Amino acid sequence: MAGWILALGLLGAETRAEPADDTAKFDIYTGEPLARAHSDDEAPARAHSDDKAPARAHFERGVARFDRQEYREALEEFRKSLEHKRTRNAMGYVASCLKQLGQYDDALEQYEAMRSEYPELPPRTEATVAADMAELAGLVGTLVLRGDVPAGASLFIDDRFRGRLPLDKPLRLSVGSRAVRVEKEGFAPIATTVEVKAGRENVAELVATSRKGRLRVSERHNWPLEIEIDGKATGAVTPWEGLLDPGEHTVRLRGFLDEEALLSCDVPGAMPGGKWAAARQGAKMESGVKTVNVRLYDVAEVVLGAEDQDxxxxxxxxxxxxxxxxxxxxxxxxxxxxxxxxxxxxxxxxxxxxxxxxxxxxxxxxxxxxxxxxLDRVPGFWTAEFWTARTVGATAGYGTGVLGLGVFAVSGVLALNTSADLKQACPGGLCPRDRAAQKERAHALGVTALAGLIVGGAGAVAGTVVLVAARPEREEKRVTSAGTAWEVGVGPFGLSLGGSF
The missing domain is CATH 2.60.40.10 (Immunoglobulins)
Incomplete structure (x- = not known):
């Protein structure tokens, strides 16, 4: 520190003294040799008449405050001077002020910037800067962040913004206890403290108290549809953004949409307050299922396209x-x-x-x-539709069959009764003459029963044959729909249906 001030002081003294050789004169503001072609009276006039006047004015006020050890006020003056015109002397004074204020890391960075902009410093100035930088290097340590380090978050050290994460290189900090805070919009801050020790790497372990990530879901056409996450309805409507546990999640959209909006691809209007509401009726909409990876303190975005499902x-x-x-x-x-x-x-x-x-x-x-x-009417018993040739034939056949079976039943019973009486009256098969007429009646009843059985069976068979084999022309009725033709008819086995597309 003393060396740098001494160097600047010497530069300043040379502008005020009256040495025998004017080649030793320097401008305390720029640090450059004064022009030999001008007299002592002309040089200051030229210096103050150009466009560097505001920068020089701030610089001189900064030197005055620095001499009074008002380092913070001096720092502001030197920075204002640099805003108008960058000079190595102003940069050197900024580094000296930062060192006096205990901001050793910033002072070291200022010297590095000075060397970068002015790589060929005068030997005496270079020696002073090198000594000051060596002293500062022993008063700072480096900071490395580990643990939950969210990309894109803002890093604050002692409430001062120091950059965006991840850092491209370790951060230099002055020794002592430092408050480390990481902030990212939409998430809870992550904070810790670290004791910075000089000349070594200091590690700050960041642990997020709220271990969440953020998911942003939208529909391709901006339609408001309900969101399902991991197979469960959330009650949220697209577009939506919210916190989720880190890891893989499945997302699907479901809901309804006004048919006019669907056909025109328009976005339905929002409710009062700018909030979207899902429709409860209309065209049924659904998207495919998409898997998205949500990372801690990061924002994942998924855009799904829904299609009508009905x-x-x-x-x-x-x-x-x-x-x-x-x-x-x-x-x-x-x-x-x-x-x-x-x-x-x-x-x-x-x-x-x-x-x-x-x-x-x-x-x-x-x-x-x-x-x-x-629909076709059911044919009634007294209607002409019912009494078709097929129906009449089948009815006649089954009627004959029923009549024949009736004759068979009656005649058979009478024949059996008569035969039973003859059996009792004619032991050994020998019947008296007065039983001859009864014997003939039993024989006639047996023949009649057999004939009734034959006629009844034939009638039943004939009715069935007529019903099955006598296929009438189909009575067909066309049932139409858009793009489709249907035929409904009555066949031997009931209703029949056909169609064409």
Whole structure:
């Protein structure tokens, strides 16, 4: 310290003295030799008339305060001088002020900056700077941060900002107890203290009290959808940002969106206060599942694109008011309109007095479907539809069969009873003459029963053959939907259904 002040003092003295050789004259402000071509009276006039006047004025006030040991005020004056014009003497005085204030690390850095800007210092000045730097090196230590060192965080030493993490090199600090604090927006500060010892590496272990990371989730179209994290609904709506435990997490978006907004890709309006609200009805939306790695005291961002997962379907029937089933579940009456997941669905329609109708419908993304089902009446006993040739033939066959079986049953019973009486009256098979007529009646009843059995069996077979083999022309009814044609008909085994796409 004394050496630097002495060196500057000598420079200053040389500007005030009257040596015999004017080559020894120096400007205390710049540290440069005074021009030999001018007299002593002309040189100061030239120095004060150029654009360096503000810098020189601050410098001279700084020297005056330095001489009065007002080092903090002097430091401010020298820094203001440097703002107007950088000179090696002003930089040297700044280093001296920092040293007097106990900021040894800053003083050392100031000397290094001075040497960088003025690599060829005069020998006497170089010797003074080298000695001062050697003294300062014994009054500082280096700081190394370990543990929870979040990238991009701000480092404060004794409430003074010292840079962004990670540091590109160890930080020099003056000896003594130092308060270390790391701050990053959105997270709790990390603080510790370290006892800095001179000439050695000092380690500050940082331990975060709140071990969290931050996740930012948004939808590609800025649609407000509900967020699922690790398979659980969070109740949050995109866009969203919040704290999570470090590690891997899965994220998915789900919800509903107004159909007009979906088709136009517009963003629905926000609620009062600027908050977004998820819709409770409309087009069902869902994104894929994405895995994101959240790191401690870091911000991870994920952008997901949601797509509609259902389509609009409208179902009508003739007659209207029919009961409606979709995928085996009764959903109400026709007409019906709603949204269903994409893909194939089974539709069933039934009304009193009509045949049940069933069909399949395929729903595609962003395509509304309309389906109309026309039901066929159930044929009544007294209607012409019922009394078709097939029905009449089958009825006649089964009627004949029933009549024959009836004759068989009655005649058979009478034949059995008559035979039982003859058996008692004719021991050994020999019957008296008065039993001859009874014997003939038993024989006739047996023949009649056999004939009834044959006729009954033939009638049943004939009715079945007519019902099965006599296939009438199909009565078909087309059921139409957008892009689909359906056919419902009555065949020998009941209702039949066909379709084309």
């Amino acid at each position: 389509a609009s379907l409208k179902i009508e029937s003739a007659p209207t008011g029919a009961r409606l089933w979709i995928d085996g579940k009764e959903v109400g009456q026709t007409p019906w309109e709603g949204r269903l997941p994409l893909g194939e669905h089974a539709i069933g329609v039934r009304a009193d007095g009509y045949l049940y109708a069933r069909q399949e419908v395929t729903l595609e993304r962003r395509k509304q479907r309309e389906v109309t089902v026309a």
